[in-house]
Amino acid sequence: GAGVSQSPSNKVTEKGKDVELRCDPISGHTALYWYRQSLGQGLEFLIYFQGNSAPDKSGLPSDRFSAERTGGSVSTLTIQRTQQEDSAVYLCASSSGLGQDEQYFGPGTRLTVT
Amino acid sequence: DAKTTQPNSMESNEEEPVHLPCNHSTISGTDYIHWYRQLPSQGPEYVIHGLTSNVNNRMASLAIAEDRKSSTLILHRATLRDAAVYYCILREYNNDMRFGAGTRLTVKP
Numbered sequence: 001g002a003g004v005s006q007s008p009s010n011k012v013t014e015k016g017k018d019v020e021l022r023c024d025p026i027s028g029h030t031a032l033y034w035y036r037q038s039l040g041q042g043l044e045f046l047i048y049f050q051g052n053s054a055p056d057k058s059g060l061p062s063d064r065f066s067a068e069r070t071g072g073s074v075s076t077l078t079i080q081r082t083q084q085e086d087s088a089v090y091l092c093a094s095s096s097g098l099g100q101d102e103q104y105f106g107p108g109t110r111l112t113v114t
Numbered sequence: 115d116a117k118t119t120q121p122n123s124m125e126s127n128e129e130e131p132v133h134l135p136c137n138h139s140t141i142s143g144t145d146y147i148h149w150y151r152q153l154p155s156q157g158p159e160y161v162i163h164g165l166t167s168n169v170n171n172r173m174a175s176l177a178i179a180e181d182r183k184s185s186t187l188i189l190h191r192a193t194l195r196d197a198a199v200y201y202c203i204l205r206e207y208n209n210d211m212r213f214g215a216g217t218r219l220t221v222k223p
Contacts, residue, residue: 004157033210033211035213041215042199042201042213042214042215042216043158043201043213044213045210045211045212045213048210056210091157091158093157093158100146100148100163100205102160103150103158103160103211104160105156105157105158105159106157107156107157108157
């Protein structure tokens with residue numbers, strides 16, 4: 001079946017603009033995760049959804065970052081008033097939400113803020 | 115979150131076994147040990163996980179110390195395709211995972 005998909009694959013934006021990143025999880029997966037990875041760095045956890053609710057938002061780096069998930073499926077990560085330090089690859093993962101479930105990652109969105 | 119410590123990098127020769135260590139001295143009784151790897155220009159992929167007993171699957175083996183304060187991911191015959199960053203992660207039941215910096219494995223032909 002289809003894996004996790006993310007769009008756009010690449011996004012170049014000017015500093016100060018808002019951007020929306022989209023994640024389509026694997027069908028039936030109740031858990032959804034957002035991470036970001038700066039060049040040459042490890043993954044930084046941003047937010048986790050179980051269904052439509054986000055029990056853990058602790059990783060969002062500032063109030064410019066927000067995320068929502070509707071219908072227990074698609075999620076959107078929004079970054080307002082982008083800054084150059086927001087440049088990174090944004091990765092989405094989904095999992096069944098049961099036990100020690102395996103996370104399946106999408107290909108990521110490469111965001112460049114100029 | 116419980117933390118893990120891994121070497122920054124390791125090298126291996128093709129077709130030889132590789133032992134990737136991970137220290138997690140503050141592990142709690144409910145933490146599972148997960149390993150993921152990230153191939154160049156890709157998202158991470160699941161490798162293996164365990165709680166107390168050693169685990170084997172088609173990709174690798176996981177050896178867990180008796181006191182659970184350390185573990186080792188074993189690739190039995192490294193191939194060039196195994197060159198990746200390997201992440202050791204502690205995860206409580208059904209909770210999110212926090213990735214560290216991982217170990218960058220280089221496989222030499």
